[in-house]
Amino acid sequence: MHLGDLISPEAVLRSLKPKSKKQLLEELSARAARISGLPERDIFDVLWQREQLGSTGLGQGVAIPHGKLGGLKQIVGLFAQLSEPVEFDAVDGEPVDIVFLLLAPEGAGADHLKALARISRLLRERGSVEKLRASKDAAALYAVLTQEEASSHAA
16 A cells, blocks of 8 residues: 555645644544535544543654544545644654544555554654755645655665
8 A cells, every 4th residue: 555545645734833743633524524525513523532532642753643534435544743832642642743644434444454553663763754854845744745655665
């Protein structure tokens, strides 16, 4: 599974300035609604319910909020780089500044898990995260997200 299949250049956000985890998820839900055509409130509700089960903050400033939605036709990804980290109840207690939102159709069991695994692998690589944090615009972020996978498949 390639990240280029999950995310488009329009789904890469730079310099978001949320004040809280809830506000971050609201902003991401609004953008995901424009991309997916689904109601913003439905997206937020699914993400918030998932967070109540346990934080999707992986640690080292990275989070992968995710959920499944009825009416969604394909897996949708959204990447955000934050201007300032926000508290996210991550496993290491550190605030989050790199976020990859993943939404999947309700019936996308294995594909949803493969997508989560792919994103998690990329965002656990210190070099990849450093490149993402150093990127100065959305195009550069998208290039890092998609080039990392190209170089890892070439090896």
